[in-house]
Amino acid sequence: MKCHEARKLIAPYLDSELDTKTSLEVAEHLGACGECSRFFAAEEKLDERIQSALRQGGRTPSLWAQTEARIEASAPTLSSRRKIWRLTGAFAVAAVVVAGIITLLPKEKVAPDWAAIAEERHHDYAGKRVAPEFSGEIPESIAQKFGERLDARAFAFAVADSDFSVRGARVCEIADVPVAWMLGSYKGTPVSLMIFKESEISAFGELQKRFQSGEPLVDCGKGHCEIIVRVVNGHVVCLVAGLPKTVMQRLTMSVQPHSQATALAVAE
Amino acid sequence: MGENRPTPAEKFLELLRPIERDLEIYCRRMAWDVNDVKDTIQNAVWRAFRAFDRYRQDASFRAWMFKILTNEIFAANRKHGRIASHEITAESDESESFAALERDLEYRDWLNSPGALADALDEAIVAALKTLTEMERAVLLHRAIGGFRYREISESLEIPIGSVMGNLSRARRKMRDALMRSQRRSNP
Numbered sequence: 130m131k132c133h134e135a136r137k138l139i140a141p142y143l144d145s146e147l148d149t150k151t152s153l154e155v156a157e158h159l160g161a162c163g164e165c166s167r168f169f170a171a172e173e174k175l176d177e178r179i180q181s182a183l184r185q186g187g188r189t190p191s192l193w194a195q196t197e198a199r200i201e202a203s204a205p206t207l208s209s210r211r212k213i214w215r216l217t218g219a220f221a222v223a224a225v226v227v228a229g230i231i232t233l234l235p236k237e238k239v240a241p242d243w244a245a246i247a248e249e250r251h252h253d254y255a256g257k258r259v260a261p262e263f264s265g266e267i268p269e270s271i272a273q274k275f276g277e278r279l280d281a282r283a284f285a286f287a288v289a290d291s292d293f294s295v296r297g298a299r300v301c302e303i304a305d306v307p308v309a310w311m312l313g314s315y316k317g318t319p320v321s322l323m324i325f326k327e328s329e330i331s332a333f334g335e336l337q338k339r340f341q342s343g344e345p346l347v348d349c350g351k352g353h354c355e356i357i358v359r360v361v362n363g364h365v366v367c368l369v370a371g372l373p374k375t376v377m378q379r380l381t382m383s384v385q386p387h388s389q390a391t392a393l394a395v396a397e
Numbered sequence: 398m399g400e401n402r403p404t405p406a407e408k409f410l411e412l413l414r415p416i417e418r419d420l421e422i423y424c425r426r427m428a429w430d431v432n433d434v435k436d437t438i439q440n441a442v443w444r445a446f447r448a449f450d451r452y453r454q455d456a457s458f459r460a461w462m463f464k465i466l467t468n469e470i471f472a473a474n475r476k477h478g479r480i481a482s483h484e485i486t487a488e489s490d491e492s493e494s495f496a497a498l499e500r501d502l503e504y505r506d507w508l509n510s511p512g513a514l515a516d517a518l519d520e521a522i523v524a525a526l527k528t529l530t531e532m533e534r535a536v537l538l539h540r541a542i543g544g545f546r547y548r549e550i551s552e553s554l555e556i557p558i559g560s561v562m563g564n565l566s567r568a569r570r571k572m573r574d575a576l577m578r579s580q581r582r583s584n585p
Contacts, residue, residue, distance in 0.1 A: 179572055
């Protein structure tokens, strides 16, 4: 790749919008061209600076309390509707009967979106709203709470990279699937490593479809973060972080089960 | 499991709460009149709640809310008649082409100076937003605050992906130009 070709791709490259092949070609060029590498670094720095300034600000509690109260008070709206029904008694009876039938009908179950949920959970960790619950053996209270549904082996996976460290772990329940959640960091950036049994993947229809279509490494990031998923030794392994796609792909590829390599021992 | 099913209001609020801050920051940056922020947010949230039964649960709630809020903001801004006409004039004589900036050593030096990281710069960055057209601002803020991908921005703003990239590129260039002008003014 030539300098002018690489520079034309600067925005989608920094925004992680390029396909893996092109992204690697740009990365290779940057590795070989000091001038372009400095140019990209300067652009990235400016983008980060602008982004951080634009993201500053807080939530106004009174505004949201008022906004939420209006939603919570939506029940009275239904009451006023009922008053109208009362005026037409027969219609009200019919409505109740119809409503009863509708409730008895089987409801279409919408498969939860793994990527959206994983990202929300990771935001909680990155925003310091969630912290590790344990390191070392799984506490008895957690083991009891989830019983046989808890897959202790899931906690035996680790990212094999010297810049990655694990702060601790917890279990999060997503669509009734207990997921092992390792809270770590890569060069100071929070990284979530989430693992569950491959046999549970049917709970997440869209993710399952992606794997069925033969993608070995599924990139399902859709917000602030990169979300890369792969299957390793009968487990679905998912890495979530605000890191460049190429780094995330490399880290995800390095995830392997281990025995005593990290502080997270597994009580089996 | 015998657990009570959450009501639609509870479900809606559970999804809304984690993104309230981002929605508010986005609205503050997008709205031309700061007095519109409260009403705009409340109208958007209420509109979203009323349409919640049409929200597909496998879709991103965040993207869906940003789309509704953006429409509400555009409508509020339109009321003030603050549409593109005067915003477009923001492209000043000082605007430099991408290629020229690339060679601009001053810009490069400045980026590597401690001043580029100073808190005072935040104000200049936010002020520079005003040099963008409404669509450029919406695309840039979708990316910077919402963290959305090009495809999601395209869906949210109902514009082609090529326009997303074009608007984003122009927005970043204008921000860069405005910051350079601000830098020159403070260090003549």
